[in-house]
Amino acid sequence: MFGGTGRRIVSIWFPRFPSDRALRARAVEGPFALSLRHGNADGLYCLNPAAEALGLHLGLSLSEARAFAPSLIVRPADLAADRAQLAALRRWALRYCPWVGVAGRDALVLDITGAAHLIGDEAMMRGDIMRRLTRAGFTVRIGIADTHGAARALAHAAPGIAAAGQSRAALADLPIAALLIPPQMDTSLQRLGLRKIGDLLAAPRAPLARRFGQELLDILDRALGDLPDPIMPEAEPPRYGVRMTLPEPIGLLSDVTAGLDRLLIRLCETLRARGMGARSLRLTLRRVDGAAQHVPIRLAAPMREAPRILPLFARALEQVDAGFGIDQLRLEADVVTPMAPLQLGTSAASTDRVEALMTRIGTRIGLENLRRFQPIDSHIPENSFALAPASDAQRQGVWPGRPARPLILFTPEPVAANSATPPAAFHWRRMGFTTARATGPERIAPEWWSTAPKAGALRDYWRIDTREGRRLWLFYTPQNPGWFVQGEFL
Template sequence: MWFPRLSSDRALRLRPIEGAFAVTLRLGNAEKIWCLNRLAEARGLHRGMSLSDARAFCPVLQSTPADPAHDARLLEALRRWATRYCPWVGIEGRDGLTLDITGAAHLWGDEPAMIDDMQGRLDRAGFEVRTGLADTRGAAWALARHGGGIAAPGEGLAALKSLPVAALRLDEGTDIALQRLGLRTIGAVAAAPRAPLARRFGPGLLTRLDQATGAQPEAITPLADPPRYAARLTLPDPIGLVADVMAGTARLLDALCNRLKAQEAGARALRLTLRRVDQHSQAVDLRLATAMRDPARILPLFARAVETVDAGFGIDQLRLEATLVEPLPIQQTGPASDAPDRLDNLITRIGTRIGLDNILRFLPADSHIPERSFVMVPAAGTTASGAWNAPRSRPLRLFPPEPIAVHGAAPPARFRWRRMRLTTARATGPERIAPEWWVDDDSWRSGLRDYWRVETHQGWRLWLFHTPQDPGWFVQGEFA
């Protein structure tokens, strides 16, 4: 199965456009056409053409940048969809699929009926597809991209001999060299002496020819589905006690954590689904502060939510699934690593009560402005890293600037702050801080600030600043 317009079909499914349309990709210093629809191709445009030349040919051309990552995810989704026809489905390049339908065609009637069903479903979904069917992978590839149709068993060479040599999956240099020798079709290459071809082009050309004709086998390697981290327990008799539900959850956790450990992964979010005998289900969601796979640490976190579950006439099935998984490599054990991370356990326990998003921590930010030198982020999933790089010490407490009635540019000898009369014992400074002109902040519209560290006879050690462009004095922080 070949999708010649995979990128443009994906873009047009998201935003349908009537008219010529192309997907562009920057190669070097120029925008090239990466994929285009039929209307653009009818205007004389082709792949590899520069976007400026394409707009000269077709001024009404509409375009969008290519996204190879999204195209790859779409192709993977199509691969999973194609497993409805056979279990052996592999990805062929960036725009094709290879299916081994041996023993599966009769489920659809016959091979033509299966292909008609594929093309009909994909056409209704908005995808253009071309198919080729043969008893070898190479022949099917050639038919899908250069001929189409079905090759009878054992007649692969007869179906391919009129196709160009590019259908052998050759590189561009080999293709051009063969055409210069007059070998423009697969039939001409097959009829030519093999020894001169091997000396001239190496074993790769003859390998591709033998794979297409069936003289040399070529297996299809399907992609393995991603592991699913889930476990289910069906009970012969319904249960309703919290202790029984927790015991069943413990059994599921053991199986799930063993699977996570085998894949060197850890769960960040879990969902426990409890099915009652009346077929109604209740879900208990658990979010963890860090990736875990230790049943002893995870099980107590379910207790609070399980107590609120309405068991009705009984629960007859439990299902536990890790809905969010992160890598968790196995680490060397030792005296320091044997003990669990108490902080993560504490954050998780509190988070089950008030929500993990409500537990915050401070992290350094890249700014020389005091009030912008930190950010508050959720504590779950983040680590306390980095450091504040300040030229001078910063106060332990920082609060919004509080004005004081003082005149002059020198630090005040006496001033009144928060209904207290304070006398300056020592003043250290100034430290001039300029506003960040690229950030619109009302609190810094007064311009420059000259910061002073002021120690008073009353024991207060404060952080004061003076604004020379708009004269005034303020207190913004307190040292320990």
């Protein structure tokens, strides 16, 4: 029997976690819901109380929900943001005990064995968790019992505390659905007259196992403590930092640089051993008077070579005020990314020089001010690119080589021409042009499936070589007859 080990488990369930997170970021008044796409349709994913009061429920299609409640405010669900928020709450919950794990997409589980007295008792700990999370804007239900299964059942059906050794009695009057069994299994059990967990405990086990499989009995046994149900806390991400405490304070720039050099060598060795590269570094200089100065730098590309990184601190270190002396240096890699080994060669050296130049410029004007063009999967010319940070590690996509596109692209500008075929002569930007050769057409249709801004009509693109020497990219709109210039070939 595992129930007599003296363990005490807390289950924290957030019944409206996705919508609570979204409303904390941007609050709204009235009925609110998050939508999630299933197949080819959007359905309701999470509702606030005002939306539930209108009779809306999870799984309802978005079109039906809008028909029932025209005032409903809907945003798309962000599952990645939900996971990040739950991970942040898991780290926050470490204030209560060292064993905290994530249970599903909307719950936390804490092993508070031997830790409740630090707050006072279990009731005071539960009240403190409730107050803090409620003040933060989360709807929360908490159960405490000897096992995770029992605590989770209490959180879902009857939030409260089950006394030590009384999990069986606390579960007896709860509905079987509190065990979080599959809905089909719950429906089948109710048809047999088994509606409460107590009814399930009194039923013969062999017929239940034959009809519903061993899964049902294992869930029940884990809730009662007859089977182990370990809590697996997530490992904290590694932190890359080194520190040097000095026996005597220093104040010279050369001494600080020498200490930083030693820290960089140690830090880069650790990064290299783990296949990582630093994207952002922070040097903290603690003075003897207790004050601290921070010297951050951002890198255009992952680096782990101390000789290349050290000169990047030179400009910032000149601005440091050592006061009566510095007695401690701490260097930490705030942002790290995987860095695969690269074969050394001409191309690698060229890339390193470009990244070093970007880093040097970025330390002066800010890396966010260095931009580049990012290819976008769209055949509409003005939607086929976007500006992205030049130091972005996720460089994906390439522009297709065919059909050819002009090097200079601008907003379509009308030209004075009326014919449906390429005009023999036209005026553009107060200049007259004569067509020497026209190549085309290439028809581009609007992207009806995209939500991005798109062309309002069909376009027939032509490459026009003029006798004046300009090579222009013109298009004609059949629905609304007219010619436009959108680019120029060099």
